[in-house]
Amino acid sequence: MLERQYWPCPFCEEGQIEVVIRPRTVCAKRTALRGGKKISFHKVREEIVILSEKCNVCGKTAEQIEKKWKKEGVL
Numbered sequence: 003m004l005e006r007q008y009w010p011c012p013f014c015e016e017g018q019i020e021v022v023i024r025p026r027t028v029c030a031k032r033t034a035l036r037g038g039k040k041i042s043f044h045k046v047r048e049e050i051v052i053l054s055e056k057c058n059v060c061g062k063t064a065e066q067i068e069k070k071w072k073k074e075g076v077l
């Protein structure tokens with residue numbers, strides 16, 4: 003199931019960048035420990051796809067925005 007969101011542009015913070023978040027499968031790992039069971043979730047990073055071609059306020063392209071988000075650790 004795809005989740006559509008609007009994120010503020012990382013450059014001007016005024017533009018609305020349309021993104022789609024594709025969650026990857028979350029693996030539940032069952033670890034049997036002495037004295038009890040522990041379930042730890044190994045969360046796989048979700049995939050974010052930028053739908054907007056560019057920021058409609060400052061005109062930065064999706065490519066530039068993606069690069070910036072990656073640099074900032076958002077993606």
Ligand SMILES: [Zn+2]
Pocket residue numbers: 011012013014015016017057058059060061062
């Ligand atoms: Zn912008």
